[in-house]
Amino acid sequence: MIRATQAYLDIADRHGLDPVHMALAWQRTRPFAVCPIFGATNVDQLERILAGRDVVVSDEVVAEINAAHKQHPMPY
Numbered sequence: 157m158i159r160a161t162q163a164y165l166d167i168a169d170r171h172g173l174d175p176v177h178m179a180l181a182w183q184r185t186r187p188f189a190v191c192p193i194f195g196a197t198n199v200d201q202l203e204r205i206l207a208g209r210d211v212v213v214s215d216e217v218v219a220e221i222n223a224a225h226k227q228h229p230m231p232y
Contacts, residue, residue: 160228167220177208178217185218 168175176194183190196202213221 160224163224163228164221167217167224170220171214171217173211173213173217174204174208176205177211178213178221180205180208181211181213182218182221185213 164178165175167173168178171178173181180192180194183192194205196205
């Protein structure tokens with residue numbers, strides 16, 4: 157697994173968050189308009205995504221995400 161991916165999965169795990177919900181909640185912390193594009197290909201996937209619509213990430217989670225991004229700025 158790519159180290160960057162694992163870093164984000166570890167953050168979600170430490171904070172008891174679904175990684176999908178964490179990513180969507182993090183986007184809402186940005187000071188500009190963001191329109192997430194997700195590729196749900198079945199109802200179960202869509203329900204999982206929508207279940208996180210009210211998730212809010214703490215400042216601590218945002219700080220950890222920012223640190224992970226600094227460690228892996230271009231993981232591809």
